[in-house]
Amino acid sequence: MIILDTKGQAHGERRGFSEQQEPPLFGATAIVSAAALKERFAPTDTDSLAHTGVSLTVDDDLSDMAGYFPHLAMVELVFSQFKDGRPFSTAVVLRRDFEFKGAILAAGDFLPDQALFLLRAGFSAFVVPEQFTAKQFKSALLAYSVAYQPGLGGAPDLLKTLRDPPTAVAAG
Amino acid sequence: MYTYDTLDKALLNQRVAEFREQVKRRIAGELTEDQFKPLRLMNGLYLQTHAYMLRVAVPYGTLSSDQMRKFAYIARTYDRGYGHFTTRQNIQFNWIELGSTPDILYDLSEVDLHAIQTSGNCIRNVTADPFAGAAADELDDPRVWSEIIRQWSTLHPEFSFLPRKFKIAVTGADADRAAIKFHDIGLKIVRNDAGDLGFQVFVGGGQGRTPFVAPLIRPFLPAKDILRYLDAALRVYNQHGRRDNIYKARIKILVDSLGADQFSLDVEREFEKLDPDLLAVNEKEVERIRDMFALPYLRPDTDAQAGLEQAMEQSNPLRRWCETNTEVHKVPGYAIATVSLKPVGGIPGDATADQMDTVADLADRYSLGEIRVTYTQNLVLPHVRVADLPLLWAALDQISLATANAGLVTDIIACPGLDYCTLANARSIPLAQRISERFADLDAQHNIGPLDIRISGCINACGHHHAGHIGILGVDKKGVELYQLTLGGQGNRDSAIGKILGPGFDEDGIIGAVENVIATYLNMRTIGETFSETLQRKGHSPFKERLYDHT
Known part of the structure; x- marks a missing residue:
């Protein structure tokens, strides 16, 4: 499946869990499940973790893996369905609480219309779901030039921006 | 009132x-209905029994006259x-074609309105x-903070796919x-002992299948931290709210299952992790917004009331309307x-287009x-000179909008019910109409005094029946519409959930039950005692006994 980063650039393909990720995806030569990560590696295996990505479901508990995150190359967050917005918060928490600096990849069931939300919540790239095209995602990334909240992606934070003076002070 | 600047307008235009x-894409078949549904819903577009319904915020x-004209x-x-x-201060248009909706949203954007x-x-x-901004008992204008929350919550990247809807x-x-x-x-603006402005924070209230009155989880939150605290509370909810059962997905269920104290601790823990400066x-932004809501200088007029008294002596209908439909303004001489x-x-x-245009003219x-919309489904003109009340009343009377029943038995809140809504089990509107006709006599209504009747056509409780002094809930029992009666709800500072009185009634029976x-x-009240006060003093039993002995 095609992978796009949040600038709309293609990044090869997402291969299966048992396959060698070639070329490496955001530094990861292999992507493993949460269970496999804990089984195969210790948080101290920093050299191996530097070439490893972990794929997390919405039910995986991040606190179980706290020691791994600073060393992992990449984290994939899988949307079980596009209506389940937990991965947006997971991305925020990964960046803030677990100091994860690597790439966060969105996978699973999500819509092009969520692309900007993904970018602004801290995702770095997404595996384009089969029923959509890369073009739809690229176009969605350009839908807004402004946002009201602080977030990633370069849009001005309107709550902190010096705004226009009111055009007219209306009553009441 | 808040007027959009170029940045607000840019975002709104991009949304359209x-x-x-x-x-x-939907019309071309590139999006399935399942994929389109959450996108259209985030623009207030429902597919109802007969057509698409567009809910506009x-x-x-708060509305300007130009917005009402739109x-x-x-x-x-x-x-x-x-x-x-609607019961959430919005407006719904019930007969919309899908293909027209982008044009409608464009038209609305011309006056800073939207369905986002x-x-x-x-x-x-x-x-x-x-x-x-008009009330005499107000500590601070809640619209300033509501606008800040509106901006923060609009197209929020993290909180747009929550377990369920979220209302502040x-x-x-x-x-x-x-x-x-x-x-x-629920946010109540307060001052602490030092005189600083802040909020009491209540979380986890709601109606629907499992009603709760929200517990207080933060007695004082400094005003500058409001977004940081909301961010923390929403993140706890987004991560831990249930998603396996739509009826248990609201934050009230999470707060109830964890307990308010534990939920509060979880939010405080998250709050502490957040960069205090980030949100x-x-x-300066507060002041910019506050300036836009500032009331211009209004000259107090302490003699106006005497003039109104004279006018009311000439007209009993005017007197009745002033008694029920006007409230004290913070500036003497205004109402x-x-x-x-x-x-x-x-x-x-419901309001017709002609009525909306006339109300807009009267507001000017x-x-x-300025015009306001209440969750009790009425409109408000917030800054009227007392001296102008007779003229306003006469003008409203000409368009059938001067019914002197605010807060009385025929000021009924009702959801659209089975007539429009696909979720409903029973009709609400015809029931409201029948009760209204039964108690049409204004003298009788004024004699009964303050009384809220609220009707919901299903357990989702859009008609706020749990919070009605008399609540009516439509249910479907083996294909028959039945109505349950609750007594004792309140939607004010003493919020309370009504209790079911007994077995339900059919449509004729429920009218009789309300009369009963x-x-x-009326039989039990003491002089000057309201329905709520009598119910509180005597309890539910006499009502139950009389009702089920006589029906």
Whole structure:
């Protein structure tokens, strides 16, 4: 499946869990499940973790893996369905609480219309779901030039921006 | 009032363009209905029994006269000449074609209006006190904070796909006219002992299948931290709210299952992790917004009341209207006037395009161009000179909007029910109309005194039946519409959930049951005692005994 980063650039393909990720995806030569990560590696295996990505479901508990995150190359967050917005918060928490600096990849069931939300919540790239095209995602990334909240992606934070003076002070 | 600057307008225009594209993709078959549904819902577009329904936000219940005229235009151009004001201060147009919706949103954007997040599992339009900026008992204008919350919550990247919908209400007065304790988060503006402005935070209120009055989880939150705290609370909810059962997905269930104390601790823990500066409310921005809501100087007129008394002596209908439909304004010589959308036998909350245009003109003439929408489905002209009340009343009377029943038995809140809504089990509107006709006599209504009747056509409780002094819930029992009666609900600062009185009634039976309950009250009340006070003093038993012995 095609992978796009949040600038709309293609990044090869997402291969299966048992396959060698070639070329490496955001530094990861292999992507493993949460269970496999804990089984195969210790948080101290920093050299191996530097070439490893972990794929997390919405039910995986991040606190179980706290020691791994600073060393992992990449984290994939899988949307079980596009209506389940937990991965947006997971991305925020990964960046803030677990100091994860690597790439966060969105996978699973999500819509092009969520692309900007993904970018602004801290995702770095997404595996384009089969029923959509890369073009739809690229176009969605350009839908807004402004946002009201602080977030990633370069849009001005309107709550902190010096705004226009009111055009007219209306009553009441 | 808040007026959009170039940045607000840019975002709104981009939203309109995005939705135009989404509708195009849906019509072309590139989006399935399942994929389109959450996108259209985030633009307030429902598929109802007969047609698409578009719910347009009235931001925290405040409208300008030009915005009201735009509603009239939409009603005439795209609907059947009327609109329906809802129990969340919004307006719904019930006969919309999908292909027209991008044009409607474009038309609305011309006057800074939109349908963003009026549905879907996201943060909805903020509810506020409809008397904001005019009420004599107000500590601070809740619209300032509601606008800040509106901006923060609009197209929020993290909180647009929550477990369920999320409703926030703000009041700046002790008398709660926004039912804040029946919201997911209720904010009451307070000052601490040092005189600093802040909020009491209530979380986990709601109606529906499992009603709760929200517990207080933060007695004082400094005003500058409001967004940081909301961010923390929403993140806890987004991560831990249930998603396996739609009926258990609201934050009230999470708060109840964890306990308010534990939920509060979880939020505080998250709050502490957040960078205090990242979401600190910018004081300059608060002042910019506050300036736009500032009331211009109004010259106090302490003699106006005497003139009104004279006019009322000449006209009993005017007197009755002033008694029920006007409230004290913070400036002597001014009044807050409620425009009843509950004419006898009418559909609660409905207004025709002509009525909307006339109300807009009257707002320009008598109320500084401002209109409010109440969650009780009425309109308000918030800044009327007391001396102008007779003229306003006469003008409203000409368009059938001067019914002197605000807060009385025929000021019924009702959801659209089975007539429009696909979720409903029973009809609400015809029931409201029949009760209204039964108690049409204004003298009798004024004799009965303050009494809220609220009707929901299903357990989702859009008609707020849990919070009605008399609540009516429509249920489907083996294909038959039945109505359950509850007594004792309150949607004010003493919020309470009504208790079911006994077995349900059919449509004829429920009318009789309401009559019976009111007759029981009239028999038992002491001089000057309201329905609620009698119920509190005597309890439910006498009502139950009389009702089920006689029906």
